[in-house]
Amino acid sequence: MAQKILVVDDEAVLVETIAYNLEQSGYQVVTVADGSSALEAAHSETPDLIILDIMLPGIDGLEVCRQLRREQQTATTPIIMLTAKGDEIDKVVGLEVGADDYVTKPFGRRELLARVRALLRRAVLPSAQSVRVEDEEKNGSGKKAQPADTRSQRLLVAGPLSIDLAGRRINCRGQDMELQPKQFELLTYLVRNRGTVLTRDQLLHNVWGYDYAGDTRTVDVHVRWLREKLEEDPANPKLIQTVRGVGYVFRWDKAS
Structure with a gap:
């Protein structure tokens, strides 16, 4: 149809x-x-x-x-x-x-x-190549990684955040919520590249597409929306952090 x-x-x-x-x-x-x-x-x-x-x-x-x-x-x-x-x-x-x-x-x-x-x-179209991102505190357990099951192939997990790639839903600190398409794509890309500082141009290219004619303020607006939904204190974000003069990085510190 x-x-x-x-x-x-x-x-x-x-x-x-x-x-x-x-x-x-x-x-x-x-x-x-x-x-x-x-x-x-x-x-x-x-x-x-x-x-x-x-x-x-x-x-x-x-x-x-x-x-x-x-x-x-x-x-x-x-x-x-x-x-x-x-x-x-x-x-x-x-x-x-x-x-x-x-x-x-x-x-x-x-x-x-x-x-x-x-x-x-x-x-x-949810990603067909989804990978599970485990909590940092679960890494280093010494256990051999097991083959991913159907659930793990469609789920990204990082700290308090769980992203259902197939259902395009997220859960943060036990609260289910829906995101607009671009917000979902941006968050997924940030989580997949957790710990890597991404420039605004990189985010525009990889989330909005190489032919997107917008400017980097588009990224800033969407990051602010994500912070309002995900952060306990959006004014002092712990998950999506700003790297001044460069861009953004998704981090999860258990102590935070």
Whole structure:
């Protein structure tokens, strides 16, 4: 069955062009022209991805995104924001309210399709090469490693954090929670590279993709979101630490 994409924009010609290109690429497309209709369609149509313009009549795109992220049904649906403005603040605010990516108008057909494919791929395909990361305090026990079972192949464990790769869920300090697609990918990448300092450019390249046109503030916004969900004290993070002038590193110290 074709994946369904909801396109929300009040520019009729642009919507027709986007819909045509998506349909030619094999997607099913639903279109609406205002914020209220977008909220209704997001629930009734259950799209696999939403392309959402910021400037909409009635409820604007930012508020639509906020509301979708508050509701369980749409909390993790990938969202690409469209903006006609060159002001970087629009892009940052879009990420702050929960968008996974953004495209600035005018944009090319290939650029939009590449971003759509990348988000859908990350949303529906769990890693087939998942490895279990054991707690540091369990290492060095002298016991011979046993072959990984099905559960261990789909689970990353580091300190108080457990990541279910197949179910795309996490548990931190006994609390189950869901992450937006990009947050999940970023956290998984950080945990897989635990103890290694990763630059913002490395994170952009490996999590958002080599063709991503955003800047490093995208990484900072998503790290802040992760800290708010995972850290006991987000202002003094123990898991995702900043290495000044370089980037970020995931660490787990039992004493912390």
